[in-house]
Amino acid sequence: MVERIVVSFEGDGAGVGGLTWGQQQVWRAMVEVDTSMSMGGVVPVTDGRTLPDFVGELRFLMSRYAALRSRLVFDEPWHATSLDVCHLVRQEIVARGETVLEVHDAGPGEDPAAVADAVHAEWKARKFDYTTEWPIREAVVRQDGTITHVVVIICHVATDGSGLGTMLREMGERDPVTKAPLQPYTAMQPLELVAAQRTTQRQTDTAMRYWEAQLRSIRPRRFPPGFGSGSGSGSRWWRVTWRSTALMLAAERVATALGIDTAPVLLAAYGSAFNTVTGQTAPFATQVIVGNRFRPGLADIVSPMAQNGIVVFDVSGDGVTAQEAIGRARRASMNASKHAYYEPEVRLALIDRIGREHSEPFDLSVFYNDRRVGVIQTQDTLETVPSMDEIRSAMPLTGMVSETPVVFFNEKLMVNIDDAVGTAQITVDFDAHHMPLADLRRLLTAMETFTVDAAASLDQAVASM
Known part of the structure; x- marks a missing residue:
């Protein structure tokens, strides 16, 4: 049995306008893969919260965050499915309205966790109705009144992972008795951000000069001719998850020796491994996902903020040491982040123009996404970080967690660094027509080899000083 409780709400930020830059990028991806790319999940309730508590929480979210009170507006029906007019899609944010909290009752013999999982699976699989449905669905599972x-x-x-984190944090910061917000909402609402982005043409111009310089320094193709062809029959699109404690320990040791964090170490390992597996010596190029929340005034905005950056650096050739590759990766990553805030349509036009100059489309379908939270600058001394013996002892633990065919993937390769404690967990989505599964396994192993070798060489250098 399902009970539907109507929850009223009202808040600021109402109006009609375009999509933010981050929303435009997300919407384009949603259209391309034909899903809502929904976030969320199932959380057990162990703190005694009651149905009125959840009604209040949903009302708080809807009232405080204009992004949750938005619906999309398509001037023409085909705008909802076209990649060419994403910049024309608009959003309407209301000042007040109603939503629904669903209550699913688990029977005496049912497992309430299974009921919750079933609701989540059905919602995850079903696209949102963007013109009539609010961009949040919430339900509770109840058994014997609890x-x-x-x-x-x-x-x-409506938002990204960081925006979701802001919502959860601010919900937890409410007055413990009245449940009222302790602080007024000060971050920009989506339509305010749209207006602010219209005044930053210089930002887009600067970013595009950087992008053009990087694109002109690399070849149009990310994979050499013939690589991946004839890889056999079977599933085309895959998702694999792989873990290596040795990789993380070695990255920590290298980062400590160089006085940096582990992010550029892992990026350099990816670039080196990619060139090794594909047999290339050309500069390594990948798109990276940049959160953009380090920019003034953007940290707590509840709206998608991530945009693509482009990283280009040399990792191959005679005399390029691991330390040099890591330094180049670090500088390239910093420049990519600096120039990853721009009007999306302008970047797409630039890529198309340069492709026409080369008489072939420019291939930027290799991605890297370090999605760990709170990568902290390493300050430890060498004596406090993992030893080489510990690193080598951890290498037998390395292995694949899962290899799963997927229905569709709209790029050729995307390497994600997951937020995992005590190990490096890497989830990769890829097209086996361009990166065969066997070569993908080699790439992951090569990332570990690069990092462990870098730790050993830096260890020897420090010892000889």
């Missing part, structure tokens, strides 16, 4: 689980799904066009 709330056991909460299920939340949010459409990606």
Whole structure:
């Protein structure tokens, strides 16, 4: 049995306008893969919260964050499915309205966790109705009068992971008695951000000069001719998850020796491994996902903020040491982040123009996404970080967690560094027509080899000083 409780709300930020830059990028991806790219999940309720508590929480979210009170507007029906007019899609944010909290009752013999999982699976698989549905679905599972689980799904066009984190944090910061916010909402609402971005033409111009310089320094193709062809029959698109404690320990040791964090170490390992597996000596190029929340005034905005950056650096050739490759990766990553805030249509036009100059489309379908939270500058001394013996002892633990065919993937290769404690966990989505599964396994092993060798060489250098 399902009970539907109507929850009223009202808040600021109402109006009609375009999509933010981050929303435009997300919406384009949503159209391309034909999903809502929804975020959320199932959380057990162990703190005694009651149904009125969850009604209040949903009202708080809807009232405080204009992104959750938005619906999309398509001037023409085909705008909802076209990649060419993403910049023309608009959003309407209302000042007040109603939403629904679903209550699913688990029977005496049912597992409430299974009920919650079923709700989540159905919602995750079903696209949002962008013109009539609010971009958040919430339900609770109840058994014998007690709330056991909460299920939340949010459409990606409304926010990203960091925005979701802001919502959860501010919900937890409410007055413990009245549940009222302790602080007024001070971050920009989506339409305010749209207006602010219209005044930053210089930002886009600067970013495009950087992008053009990088694109002109690399070849149009990311994979050499013939690589991946004839890789056999079977599934084309895959997702694999791989873990290496040795890789993380070695990255920590290298980062400590160089006085940096582990992010550029892992990026350099990726670039080196990619060139090794594909047999290239050309500069390594990949798109990276940049959160953009380090920019003034953008940290707590509830809206998608991530945009693509481009990283280009040399990792091959005679005399390029691991330390030099890591330094180049670090500088390239910093420049990519600096120039990853721009009007999306201008970047697409630039890529198309340079492709026409080369008489072939420019291939930028190799991605890297370090999605760990809170990468901290390493300050430890060498004596406090993992030893080479510990690193080598961890190498037998390295292995594949899962290899799963997927229905579709819209790029050729995307390497994600996951937020995992005590190990390096890497999730890779890829097209086996361009990166065969066997070569993908080699790439992951090569990332570990690069980093462990770098730790050993830096260890020897320090010892000889």
